Amino acid sequence: MKLSRRQTLQLGFGAFLGAGCAHDMSQVTGLALSEPPKDFPVKGQLSLKQRAAAKGIIFGAAGNYQALTQDTDYAQVFAENCGMLVPENELKWAALRPSPDRFDFTSSDWLAQFAKQHGMLFRGHTLVWNQSNPEWLKDTTAQNAEQVLIKHIDTVVKHYAGRIHSWDVVNEAIAADWSKRDDRLHFTTQWFKLLDKNYIDIAFKAAGAADPNAMLVYNDGYLNYDTPHDNEARAAVLKLLEWLKSRNAPIHALGVQGHLDAADKRFNQKKFRDFLSEVAGMGLKILLTELDVSDRYLPADLEVRDRAVAQTYEEYLSVALDERAVIAVLTWGMSDRYTWLTNYSPRSDKLPVRVLPYGADLRRKLAWNAIARAFDAAPKR
Secondary structure (H helix, E strand, C coil): CCCCHHHHHHHCHHHHHHCCCCCCHHHHCHHHCCCCCCCCCCCCCCCHHHHHHCCCCEEEEEECHHHHHHCHHHHHHHHHHCCEEEECCCCCHHHHCCECCECCCHHHHHHHHHHHHCCCEEEEEEEECCCCCCHHHHHCCCCCHHHHHHHHHHHHHHHCCCCCCEEEEEECCECCCCCCCCCCECCCCHHHHHHCCHHHHHHHHHHHHHCCCCEEEEEECCCCCCCHHHHHHHHHHHHHHHHHHHCCCCCCEEEEEEEEECCCCCCCHHHHHHHHHHHHHCCCEEEEEEEEEECCCCCCCHHHHHHHHHHHHHHHHHHHCCCCCEEEEEECCCECCCCCHHHHCCCCCCCCCCCCCECCCCCECHHHHHHHHHHHHCCCC
C-alpha cells in the first residue's frame, strides 16, 4: 500500500513504516537536520506584504470567519502582514450550499469586506473539489451533473465578479499515489464519475464566462519533494495543464500547495526549479498556496524546532522565488493559534505545533524572518 504525504501525516510515522514506505531514517526524521543559522536577521521594519510588494509579489494567507471576527488581536496581525485574504472554508460547497436551491454568502461576504477594508486582494478557494461538499450533492446524476456544476460556478463567480483576484477553479484532481490511469487523475470522485475528466474543462470555461477578468487557477499538492509520488504528480500536473490549454480552457496559473515538512530532506532544488520553469514556459503564472511547515518529527526543543522550520521556509522560497512567474506566496494561516496542523498533524509528545510565521502568542517567530529574507533576496517581477 502506498500512502500520500497527507495520509502519512495523519497516520503517524509508525504507520508510515508499517505500510511499506520506509526510507532512510536520515531522510525523514530530524536526526540528520543540518545545523541552521542561530538566527535569521532581517533589515528594516517593513511588513511581509510590503517586502513582497517591493519585488512585485503578493503575500497573503488563509483566514477564517470565526477567527477574524472573534480575535481582534489576530485580525490586526493578519491585516498588517497580508496583501491577500484567502477564505479557508467559507467558499467551499459545504459552506455556501446548505441546500440545492440556496446559496449562503454571509461568512464569505464578511471576509470580502474585511479584505476590502484593509486594502487586501480577495481570492477564491475553491469552486470544485472532491471534499467539503454538502450531503445533497450526492443525489446529482449524470443527467443533471453539468447543469448543477455550471449553476454553482456561475452564481458564485458572478457574485464576486469585480471583487476577486483569482479562483482555485479545480483543486486536487490528481491522485498520483494510487491512480492507475495514465493521466493519474482521481477517478473515484463524484464529478469524474459523472462527467469524466471533462468536468475540469467545464469548470474552467464556466468560471471564465462568469468573470472574464478573474485569474483562473488549477491548484494541487504533493509537487515539492523528490519522491516517486511527487515526481509522478508533477508530471501528471504538467500533462493536465497541457490538456486544458489544448481545449482552449481559460487557465491562467498553477497553484502549488506548499505543505512542507521540516524533517523531510528530500527537497531537490533542481527538480523543483525545472518544474516551475516548465509551468512558466506554458505562459502560466504560479502561486505558492497553502504554505506551512510541519514540525511533527522535530525534537521538542523550541529553538531547534523554530530554526529548522525557518530554514525550510527560506530554502523553499529562495528556490521558488527565483522563478519570476511566481507572483504570490500564501501561507495557510498566519499564527499557530489557528492552524489545521494542530489536528491533522499533531506531535506525538502533545506539544503545540509551531508551523507558521507567528506563534500562538501572536509574536513573530524565526519563520517570519525567513519569509521576509526570501522576499528581500528575490528578483523583481
